[in-house]
Amino acid sequence: MIVSGSTSQSLAAALAEATGEPLAHVEFERFPDGELMGKVPDFSADRAVVVASTDSSDAHVELLQLQDAVREAGAEEVVTVLPYMGYARQDAAFEPGEPVSVRAMARAISTGTDRVLTVNPHEPDVTEHFTVPAETVDAAGRLADPLPADLTDPVFCSPDEGAIDIAATVRDAYGSGETDYFEKTRLSGSEVEIEPSDTDVAGRDVVLTDDIIATGSTMSESVAVLDERGAARVFVTCVHPMLAANAHTKLARAGVETIYGTDTIERPVSAVSVAPVVADAL
Template identity: 65%
Template sequence: MIVSGSTSQALSAALAAETGESLAVAEYDRFPDGELLASIPDFDDDRAVVVCTTTSSDAHLELLQLQDAAREAGAEEIVTVLPYMGYSRQDSAFKSGQPISARAVARAVSSGADRVVLVTPHEERVADFFDVPCETVDASSLLADPLPDDLREPLFLGPDASAEDLAEEVRDVYGAGDTDYFEKTRDYDTGEVSVEPSDASVTGRDVVVVDDIIATGSTMSEAVGALADGGANNVFATCVHPVLTGNARTKLAAAGIEAVYGTDTVEREVSAVSAASVVADAL
């Protein structure tokens, strides 16, 4: 039975349709003192697939409660799907005395799971923090699907050299275009930082900026602005995890973005394609 956290209802429904598994109807409540209560009164199965994106501290706690509720209801196996794992980018201690938050979260999740499925983590090594088997699946190949079919001399750009492989993955699925990545250069006299593609010209071309996560939108909007200044035709942004905190969407629009596309690992207005198919393969 698939058990959905409140943050992953559309993905859970798509996953149920993809796999043919039944979908439990979870209930999410809050006590007068603010404490959460997530429950699954109709759960009745030997296996629970708990699907919960953890974009907030409440979502983390809700996930732990749903795992425990499934076990209490008789589940012999609990598979936890983390479409997007909060705190996953805090994968090392940056200063003395700081926690490795990704490890702390992974250990907590492991306490109630028999197996974990993690979708496109920012760093693969985060999977090693779990105390139970953890499989990572990649949803980046899905990002070509919502793009227009008639892109003009398309150029797929990663935000840095390490992300060019991601851009190549999307380009290969799309079936046409070139790839490149952004380079940052600093003027040490003025302190200003400029961002531009490392090699390829963007003049008159449709450009797709590809990333695993768009969070605040600051880096992406800076890149979009640079592309517009360089004479790009239309600029699209696509990402696996459209976190889009605060005014991120407004920043991107103000920078001149044509459209933003993401998956439903984080359910947002821009979630144009479901990660259900890649998650189903891991179940």
């Protein structure tokens, strides 16, 4: 049975349809003292596939509860699908006394599952922190689906070298175009400095790609550079559309044609589902 976390209901339904597995009835409750409870009152299956994006601390608690609930209900196998894994960017201790938060989360999640699937984690080696078999699912190719079919001599561009593989994957799925990336220097948690690439974008459509858009600062700076260089239309795509605070407005003001994301984090811009590639991995 497919068991959905409260923030992954659309994806869980799509995954149930893609796999042919039934979708479990899940209930969520918050007590007066603020404590949460996720429960599966009618669960009856040998295998549970718990689908839960951990995009908040509450979502982490829900996930742990759902894992425990399906075990309590008799599931012999639990597979945990993390469409978006929170804390994945806290992958190192930079100062004395700091935690490696992703390691702590991975260890906690491992206690209630037999296997983990993560979709395009920010750092691929986060899977090493789980104490059960864990693998990544690459859903970047899905971002080509909502793009217009008539892109003009497109350039698929990532905001830094680390995301160039995502740009190449989207380009390959689209079927034509060039790839490139910007040089990015992060000045602080919210400030970045973008150095333009040498690719000629004048009169060409540009598709900016990344694994996650959080504050939108990096993408906005990239769009400004592309505008200065005479790019035609600029589309922004990402696997995980976090779009925290005023990120959406920031990108719209920068002149972005459209923002496309997947349903790993369910937002109004979630134009395509990762369910088919997750279903294949299951």
